[in-house]
Amino acid sequence: MGLKGKLISQTEIKGCKDLFHEMFKNKPHHLPNVVPQTNQAIDLHEGNWGTIDAVINCNFTVKGQEKVVKVSIEDR
Template sequence: MSLKGKVESEIEIRAPAEKFYNFFKGQSHQAPTATPTNIQGIEVHEGDWESHGSIKLWKYSVEGREETFKERVELDEANKTVSLIGLEGDIFNYFKTWKPVFKATPKDDGSGSVANLTIEYEKLHDGVADPKAYIEFMTSIAKDVDDHIMNPNNA
């Protein structure tokens, strides 16, 4: 059995791909406001809020557990993709590598976008369950961020 894997989710969102991407690229400091049940805080440890290679520490809750995740952000402007390369955190009690990816693609009809959410991982051993709760967590974040972006009071 392979220890490496990938879980994915795809949801339709109302926000334009550019706005969704820009939220994760340079406005992630708003995540605790946009999705307070999921994200409790984010701090920049190196770099800034919007530069490729910046390092941030996320404080979040998944399945009622409070956890932390330190990541280095990789930005792909052309493909509207933000990858969070895991460096430290609670997730590494179960996984050797951890890479959540948020990608937005405009819909062909021009009415919003499709958010592609992916986690690429390598388990520490074959007794570790697939990270289904974490892809559901990312889906919840994406929905909340979409609502936040599309709320005229947040413009």
């Protein structure tokens, strides 16, 4: 059984908001290049980047502990 929920956060960034949005929507696999200390890998398992029914696997580090998250993008 998986955990379902929402993660909401606010972070101030310096840079172009459109490029930031583009990276998270269509190119999240580039995040390990931007922040390699926290994101080790982001892989697409099903579907296409930024589309409904995409399944994404994320490997990252939080407070020194490695975590794995499987993200499923659904339409409501």
